Amino acid sequence: MRKGKKWLGILAGVMLFAQTASAQMVTVEGYGPDRGSALRDAERLAVENVIGTFIDSKTLVSQGQVALDEIYAKATGFVRNSTVISEGATADGYKVQATVDVDTNGNSALVNQLTAIMRLNDPRIAVVILDHGQRSDWCEAVINERLIDMGFSHVVDANMVASLQDARLLEHIYSGGTSIHSIGSNFGVDFIVLGKLEMDSDNITIPDFKGGYKNTSLVSGNAEITAKIIRFDTGDIVGTFSEDTSIINNSNKKAEKAALKDLAVKAADKVEAKFKTVAANVNTSVQVIVMAWDYQRVEEVAAALRGISGINNVYIREHNGERAILECDSAQSAQTIANMLRRNRNVSMSVSGISGSTITVMAR
Template sequence: MQRFILIITMALLGLSAVIPLALAREVTVQGYGLSREEAVTDALRNAVEQAVGTLVDSQTLIQNAEVVQDEIYTKSRGFVQDWTIISEQSQPGQTVVTARVQVDTQPSSRLTGQLQRLKLIEQGLRDPRIGVIIPEYHLSARIPDPAGETAMIKKLLAAGFSRLVDIGQIQNIRYTNTVKAIIQGNRDEALAFASSQGLDYLIVGEAFSTRSSFQYGLISCGARLEAKIIKADTGEVIATNGLYGTGVHSSEFIAAKLALTEAGEKMGDYMVQRLMAFAGNPEKGVQLVVRGVTSYAKVSLLENELKQVRGVKNVYVRSYGGGIVTIDINYTYAPKNLANELERLSGITLNITDITSSGIQSVMKY
């Protein structure tokens, strides 16, 4: 009996050692360098690059080259589970190694996680252009260089969002009545501003910091940052939150900055999470606006036709008046695919005039 238990235990231990490698991808590569160490490092980088090519499409790699290269070239050893040197050749000024490498491609690995985020950004959100505007105040005084806003932008960039509006483009409008109106929920102002900046998503809010205590020569400040994500083509708010931060320093100004930075980092993480969740939802909302509709009978006919389109899950007629009907559609694929289907409807003739990341403009023809 004891011998049987020993055999089972050894088998389980062996299995636990094999399972991680079974979930890895094995590749055979060559590496070059002035020394053996350099050649091995080059081989490991090449192995990770080769594994990356099986995880995401080439277009995603090209558009996110800087992020992917940073992951590969600075952290390649962290993605490698094991390697074996098959052969080694040394020549004057160069060493060449051939290695068999196990690259971690588990869903939970850091490499796969980053690449999955890049793929969601590219396919689920269609590589969006994002603007971040967070006016900040310490007590009632405006802060010229917002720390919370900067921290949020850094988090978005680190997650793989590459098309963020340069902070220099918005610094002159951060404290204007337009931004104040958007923060207060003015949808028309939000849509107009987003359109003028060519945005797909607008992250807007405001932050406040206050002095909370003074002890042992150190000043403590607290901050609260509130923000929301607005879809630029529909005005839909897809996420909103308010988070806190604290900071301690001998300078009240720096303590306030530290508090705002902490709140901004938390909000940046939250916004990345919500954008990824939105990107991962297979059913995206597409808003269809049709002009030239002469009767409600045409609206009903269009509604029924839409329900027959492949990939359409639900259809909601939101408004009809003045010859214009607005319809929200839960759709599985990209808006451009839906636009192609709309121009092939059997009982209705639509001419597509404009397509955005989640909206279609059209005119009904007779």
């Protein structure tokens, strides 16, 4: 079968974005020498279409293309269900039109692999765990390692924001008392995983059968973490979680150390799940920061965004007389949207920067 026919099937297929928290329905046409081959072709095309909503293919490099080729080769493994709408023989084989249910659950194999490919356009992430001692270093290291294993290549060393901790500024950010837009710009961070760690240990007692309790040689080490994942450019909270654990040992130091190790792994699991959920959201939120004194210029940029195919729900979230924050839902990457804005000749504006899913526009 010629490749042109295959892509004709994509263009002719009706895209049904009936997305739930765990799947995306896509209707496509598949071709092959027989029915089974045509259905497999349709399933592969459905997976390819879903991947296209995650990744701008123009940004792919060789390593990412190899990863995508492996996904395509195992495409049927990412399909939950296929329903044939119509089928029949053609002059050179068989054609099937089917609705394919592609698994986009945050923990699915497909999303796991797509998350790894996100290194091609991945954000800069900083992990900072607030603690009164040095124990937070372990949690930060474990979470950083997990993010790197997921494929994020721009994981920022916490030492880069050490001065913020010294100034107790992150404490204010955690409690929502400080705007973080300028801080994010200064440190070049797109997301921050900001958590608080608390630890203690208790001697374990048992009943003495005389109406009281007696000490044992065992100690319970207790550790708890609460965290927020924040977009550094806008201050939006994209995820929160809390975890706690208790480990028994024969000394306070050993019990607390074991509890800390266990807690760090649990926290890393939660961070991974949160970022996978973001990756699994087909229509992602794109932030457009407009530098403009005149509110009319902000509205002109908003109108330009609404005129771009594939963009929905453009909102002007904030305008303080100098800058405005626009938010829109789109299946396209920030890079693609920025390119379309650059080509718009009806509005006097220039794209001055792209970071993760945020575009900065000058419209003065």
